[in-house]
Amino acid sequence: MNTKVLAAGDHFVLPHLLTEEVRRASDGACEVSEIQLPWPHTPFGPVAEVVEASGTEEEMIEALQGAEVCVTQLAPLTERILAACPDLKLMCISRGGPVNANLEAATRHGVAVCYAPGRNAVATAEHTLTLLLAAARGVGDTHADMRRGVWRGDYYDYDNCGIEIEGATVGLIGYGAIGSRVAKVLVAMGAEVLVHDPYVKPDLVAGIAELVGLDTLLTRSRIVSLHARVTEETTGMIGAEQIAMMPRGSVLVNCARGALLDYEAVCDAIDSGQLAGAGFDVFPVEPVPAGSRLLTTPGIVMTPHIAGGSQQVAHKAARIVAGEVGRYLRGEPLAHCANPEVFGTAAS
Structure with missing residues (x-):
């Protein structure tokens, strides 16, 4: 039978x-x-x-x-x-x-x-790169302006221009199936890649990235992307203190889990200019509630948890x-x- x-x-x-x-x-x-x-x-x-x-x-x-x-x-x-x-x-x-x-x-x-x-490692890695590039070059806001029929020449002002990947230092927090794929593409694009992952041995990143502590990664990286699992240790691991360690005008990306990141701190950092932009596919509350600052803070490009x-x-x-x-x-x-x-x- x-x-x-x-x-x-x-x-x-x-x-x-x-x-x-x-x-x-x-x-x-x-x-x-x-x-x-x-x-x-x-x-x-x-x-x-x-x-x-x-x-x-x-x-x-x-x-x-x-x-x-x-x-x-x-x-x-x-x-x-x-x-x-x-x-x-x-x-x-x-x-x-x-x-x-x-x-x-x-x-x-x-x-x-x-x-x-x-x-979904390939799909999520590709989507991470999509949001990373979009946030680094301000695609979210410029796209919204164009849809409203607004052509803003001031986006070419030096202070409004975005970041190239080639020559940039990009920090990846987590180096599993997704983070490792993202790293390889970034290296191919000419980035210097730093990795923080306490569970990864140095030989696994050799020739691709440099394995460093979290504080070192944050202070050296102009772009940071999160790829960690949510545990007691990683919940809320990136907040106002960590964002303040990043170079002014940096970019932060999260396609992992909303619980890793303090999103209020992100909005504060964008308002102050500490962050130039951010790209998010995951959020602390999904769907994002009406009235959330994420919906009105400029420089944030978002997708509704579709990376995978x-x-x-x-x-x-x-x-x-x-x-x-x-x-x-x-x-x-x-x-x-x-x-x-x-x-x-x-x-x-």
Whole structure:
């Protein structure tokens, strides 16, 4: 009998993309059913005890009846869902981390949870460079003026001109799958690249960048881009004190996580001239609330948390989780299992 798989897609990683890849990876040995979750037309958020999920416990419980495997991007996996779906043995989440799954409960229930590290690394690196270049050259404000029919010659004034990448020192905070790609492109453009990442060994950046402490990076870099994960240590790591260490007229970019940065301090620094510009794809509150200074402070170019969104990412995401399904069916080790201790753990 074919293994029953639920493809819980959304409007980005489409259900049929998941289905096609699962069938390909399993040589047709799966019976796949589909549901479509509302993200991004409806923002993700907490569902019971998990965060950044889309859909409800009720619809997942109904859709998972009899299913042994679920492939998804944002479907929640909660204690309640696990208790109501005893046939479930594998949950494959096509994200960089399984934040929409209760890993402790999944382990107790004997459900392996996989994820997809690096699925959007290329897209996010390219988007980071897009915002970096746009912020360095004032593209956001000049574009807004042009759309209003305003042609401002004073943008050519010396004090209003932007920064070239060639010859500039660019500091990257974090050197994982995204930061390392950004570094290589910047080096190709002629930048001097500094990296701060306490988990990276010097040989990994050799020939590309210089590994330095955070204070050194901030004082030497005319452009700083954030690529760190959010932890207790990194939350709020860049605030007024750190921005003040940067050369006057610098540029700050964040396509990582909003919690890394004090955005009020950024607005203050732009108002004072300490920062010449900034580029953001992530924010402390999403969507950005009406009345936020980010919406009125000049020199900031923004996008609505879309750095990881490309058509190629949707296909990669489906292919990565489908690959885990194929390995599961063949009895092979899973490539990216977040709770490997589940093997040998009986369901409660």
